[in-house]
Amino acid sequence: MKKLSSTPKKDGFRMPGEFEAHEGCWMLWPERTDNWRLGAKPAQAAFVKVAEAIAEFEPVTMGVSARQYDNAVNHLPDCVRVVEMSNDDSWVRDTGATFVTNDDGVVRGVDWEFNAWGGLVDGLYFPWDQDDRVAQKICGVERKDFYKADGFVLEGGSIHVDGEGTLYTTEECLLSESRNPHLSKQEIEEKLGEYLGIEKVIWLKRGIYNDETNGHVDNIMCVVKPGTIMLAWTEDKNDPQYEISMENLKLLENETDAKGRKLEIIKMMLPKPILISKDESGGVDMVDGTLPRDEGDRLAASYINFYIANGGIVYPLFNDPNDTLAEETLRRAFPDRKLIGIEAREILLGGGNIHCITQQQPASKLSGDGTN
Secondary structure, X not given: OOEEOOOOOOOOOEOOOOOOOEEEEEEEOOOOOXXXXXXXXXXXXXXXXXXXXXXXXXXXXXXXXXXXXXXXXXXXXXXXXXXXXXXXXXXXXXXXXXXXXXXXXXXXXXXXXXXXXXXXXXOOOOOOOOXXXXXXXXHHHHOOOEEEEEEEEOOHHHOEEOOOOEEEEEHHHHOOOXXXXXXXXXXXXXXXXXXXXXXXEEEEOOOOOOOOOOOOHHHOEEEEEOXXXXXXXXXXXXXXXXXXXXXXXXXXXXXXXXXXXXXXXXXXXXXXXXXXXXXXXXXXXXXXXXXXXXXXOEEOOOOOOOEEEOOEEEXXXXXXXXXXXXXXXXXXXXXXXXXXXXXXXXHHOOOOOOOOOXXXXXXXXXXXXXXX
């Protein structure tokens, strides 16, 4: 494994779509008690279920701190690989490597700068130095060469790609003053092009209402396949989410992707608003520097926050009437994949969901020299 001095675009690499073949999936074990209630035990049980579900389709690796290693090993199924990996929290979508591939099937990593979703401006916890090392550690475990995007803050959940030159993101996040205020919108597009091999950026305005990540795109839309996207939706005009979803719908209806295609848009209904209960708030440690979990706060719940595995979809359930509708929508969008729903309120209480706690590693073709 080595740090490369060029960029993926110069070397002929691109970020593949999540729907393309995977070599496996990475996760990180939850434990911090100022984010996860009741000593993180309910969250750990939910993470185990997600890992078990994904493991039906592809290998899963769980990074775990030294102090939680034995606990994780004893709760996870034997098919899940457990590796010791220090971290600040369990959002591997945002802290882990973003993988890129070339036409020969070589896989490399991209290591972005991470600042806990906003650094000292509006970040969610401090410090975050262990999280900022996760991407390089994953590349080390997998023996993948990597590119370091020095000075460019990005979280994996803030982008989606179609694997054919198009990237989707939100202005709310990537143009936030807490990410890369020294760069213009055009300069950010150029960075994304250099490190992900994309040709066109489609900018949504905002993400899910009250999303503490500054509106990550992976909570409001996803790419089903090139030219087809799924958008979080509500018909309740009194819900502040309605204006956000409608604004994005109109924008997307008037867009074409990098290949010039008009976009097919599938609407995914949202669950009814989910609020933090008194017991849930009371189970979280109060620590200065960490975003509090207050009773009555609205959580950014969305069925869009699912993981596309090899031959499967692992998606969140919220004990909501729209759980069934979400399954029907996913079945129509992914007719050839097996659906597994996971009760995900405990993950949501930590600030994200199934897509946020997973990171796919694309399939590679062995090159024989350890650099694939």
